[in-house]
Amino acid sequence: MTAGIEVRGLTKRHPGARPDRPALQDIDLEIPHRRFVSLIGPSGCGKSTLLRILAGLEGHDAGSVSLLGESPRRASRRKAIGLVSQTPALLPWLTVRANVALPGKVNRRSGKEVDPPDELLRAVGLEDAADQYPHQLSGGMLQRVAVARAFALRPDVLLMDEPFSALDEFTREALQYQLLGLWQRRATTVVFVTHSVREAVVLSDEIVVMSARPGRVHEVLDVDLPRPRDKDIVKGPHMHDLEDRVRASLQRAWKAGAAPDDLVPL
Numbered sequence: 508m509t510a511g512i513e514v515r516g517l518t519k520r521h522p523g524a525r526p527d528r529p530a531l532q533d534i535d536l537e538i539p540h541r542r543f544v545s546l547i548g549p550s551g552c553g554k555s556t557l558l559r560i561l562a563g564l565e566g567h568d569a570g571s572v573s574l575l576g577e578s579p580r581r582a583s584r585r586k587a588i589g590l591v592s593q594t595p596a597l598l599p600w601l602t603v604r605a606n607v608a609l610p611g612k613v614n615r616r617s618g619k620e621v622d623p624p625d626e627l628l629r630a631v632g633l634e635d636a637a638d639q640y641p642h643q644l645s646g647g648m649l650q651r652v653a654v655a656r657a658f659a660l661r662p663d664v665l666l667m668d669e670p671f672s673a674l675d676e677f678t679r680e681a682l683q684y685q686l687l688g689l690w691q692r693r694a695t696t697v698v699f700v701t702h703s704v705r706e707a708v709v710l711s712d713e714i715v716v717m718s719a720r721p722g723r724v725h726e727v728l729d730v731d732l733p734r735p736r737d738k739d740i741v742k743g744p745h746m747h748d749l750e751d752r753v754r755a756s757l758q759r760a761w762k763a764g765a766a767p768d769d770l771v772p773l
């Protein structure tokens with residue numbers, strides 16, 4: 508098993524937060540390279556914080572984090588990490604093609620191999636929109652461009668923070684399959700944050716269920732559905748069993764977390 512992401516005893520306190528309520532406490536995670544892992548859990552359990560730490564955007568207070576044997580900051584400098592957030596940040600004055608080509612242009616001297624933008628756009632079904640500008644696209648199309656752009660530098664690790672949560676069910680499903688197609692071709696490790704149980708099951712090899720206050724790993728569930736995940740597989744009875752297991756685990760995780768400070772018990 509190649510070590511992909513290794514997190515040991517990770518604890519993170521945001522400045523000014525209550526000392527007894529770290530955003531993340533004692534997180535242990537081991538994600539083999541090329542796996543697809545989802546993080547799911549109640550709001551405020553630290554999913555985004557964990558992703559930002561993995562991306563090298565934030566430090567931590569205790570424990571260790573390594574991506575392919577490197578620190579997140581080093582992996583990030585080497586452009587080994589791709590990040591897709593909830594709202595796609597595209598440059599409005601550039602065409603779709605130019606937006607997807609941008610990481611390659613900016614990092615030309617890094618020596619990284621880059622995928623041609625048109626090929627990436629084809630993989631997300633957007634070859635016809637290459638010459639359009641972001642304001643001409645729907646939310647689903649914008650998110651597709653963001654996914655294509657994230658793959659441009661062939662990242663070893665792709666971090667996605669609720670990338671499809673603002674989309675309608677139909678668009679979301681289409682994007683899930685396109686993402687799986689790209690992931691399978693590119694052999695990237697993906698850490699995917701979602702609120703949707705179904706989405707987590709459809710996409711993942713493993714689902715990390717987190718509990719809140721403090722943010723901890725509650726349980727890690729295996730998703731033993733065959734790949735590629737076609738529509739028949741995700742309609743089958745085993746899919747529903749898995750969804751039920753994740754829901755039950757989420758409920759236990761929710762009970763395990765301390766009550767939010769802003770919720771007064773009835």
Ligand SMILES: Nc1ncnc2c1ncn2[C@@H]1O[C@H](COP(=O)(O)OP(=O)(O)O)[C@@H](O)[C@H]1O
Pocket residue numbers: 521522523524530548549550551552553554555556557722
């Ligand atoms: N920059 C910050 N400063 C202080 N507290 C923060 C900051 N970012 C997040 N938090 C707190 O850390 C906890 C985890 O937040 P977050 O990682 O955004 O959770 P999630 O993504 O699971 O909803 C929350 O209690 C949140 O209020």
Ligand SMILES: [Mg+2]
Pocket residue numbers: 554555556
């Ligand atoms: Mg979040």
